[in-house]
Amino acid sequence: MLTAAWPVRRHATGETGTSLPAFADHHVHAHLVDIDALPARGIARVLDLGGDPAALARRPSGLPRVTYAGAFLSAPGGYPRGRAWAPDAIVCDVSNPSPHPGVPGGARTAVDAQADAGATVIKVAMNADAGPVPSDEVLAAVVAAARGRGLPVVAHAQGPGQVERAIEAGVAALAHTPFDPSLSRRLLAHAAEAGQIWISTLDIHRGDARARAIAHLGAFAERGGRVLYGTDLGNGLLPLGVNRRELLALQEAGIRGDALVASLTDPWPGHSDADAVRSFIAGPAPTDLDDLASWLSHAVVVPTEELTRVD
Known part of the structure; x- marks a missing residue:
């Protein structure tokens, strides 16, 4: 029996x-897909983790509800600068740690630019493999700077030492389950x-990358780590809407039952304001x-x- 059903x-x-x-996809790239198709396929809310902040700020209200990070904050020449899928507007170079507003290339300047455009999280690129x-x-x-604006930081942490750096720096979330081969159980426990x-x-x-990611996520969840459903929609041939393969992989990692539903319905990075809509599935919930x-x-x-409870 599902508690929230x-x-x-x-x-x-x-x-x-x-x-x-209401279900959420906590990692999409709206400039690469037709997100307006998502509600008919089960997704009411999305978190865009790398897009043009000006374009995202102009998006009309409605479904799916979109929250966003704005541009990737990246080292000059770092990921995802130069990728065909990453126009210049979705990457913001940060070249110095200045805490003062208006300094070109400064950390505070970059964070303020995303926050002023309506971002609810800040995304930092830590892909040492690229x-x-x-x-x-x-x-x-x-x-x-993000804390000063009341915003959590989410990181794409990939490559030797990057997950460790993200934890030590106080990064609130990882945009991807780590799939590096050398994550220790101590590190996974530290993250949780x-x-x-x-x-x-x-x-x-x-x-192998899939197997490692599933193993890492399972160990992280076993230690009390908070797991959110997200697909990186726009990255390759992923289905629009609720992704059955993503859910099956989460189950393989041990995220099952109420925990699987919670990964889909978690309101992070904000508070739930989706009471006006619900997710509906014909028929009873499965017993298996x-x-x-x-x-x-x-x-x-x-x-x-549109729904009437019948219990």
Whole structure:
């Protein structure tokens, strides 16, 4: 029995089914996909983790509800600068740790630019496998400036030592489950104890990288780590809407039952304001938890007023 599930009747169709809190994808890139298609396929809220802050600020309100980081904060020449999918507007170079506003290339200047455009998180690129990464001084300054604006920092941490650096700097969340081969159990426990959040993005991987990511996420969750469903939508051929393969990978990592639903419905980085809509799935919730991922992938977003509880 799922704690958050309601048995309901849907007025528009007469169907009976199950209602759950609105689902979120905690890692998308809206400039690369048609996010307007997502509510019909189960996603009511998205967190954009790398886009043009001006374009995101202009997006009209409605579904899916979009919160965003704005541009990647990156070392000059670092990831994702120069990638075909990353126009200049989605990358902001940070070259020094200045805490003063208006300093070109300064950490405070970069954070302020995203926050002033409406960002609710700050994204920092720490991909050492793909170029230079911010220094310890710059990273600390970005985290401090973000805290000054009341915003958490989320990092793409990849390559030797980057997950460790993110934890020590006080980065609130990792945009991807780490898939580096050399993460110790002590490090995974440290991440969980520090209260760090990991966004899953397991389905972007294949082979050994996928196996490592699933193993790391399972160990992190076992130690109390907070896990959010996210797909990195826009990265390759991922399905629009609730991704059954992502959910199956989460289950493989041990994120099952209520924990799997919680990864989909967690309101981070804000507070839930999605009471006006719910996720609806025709039919009763499955009694076999092995069937849960496939069942959840059939969700649609509907107005709460369209549903009547029947229990």
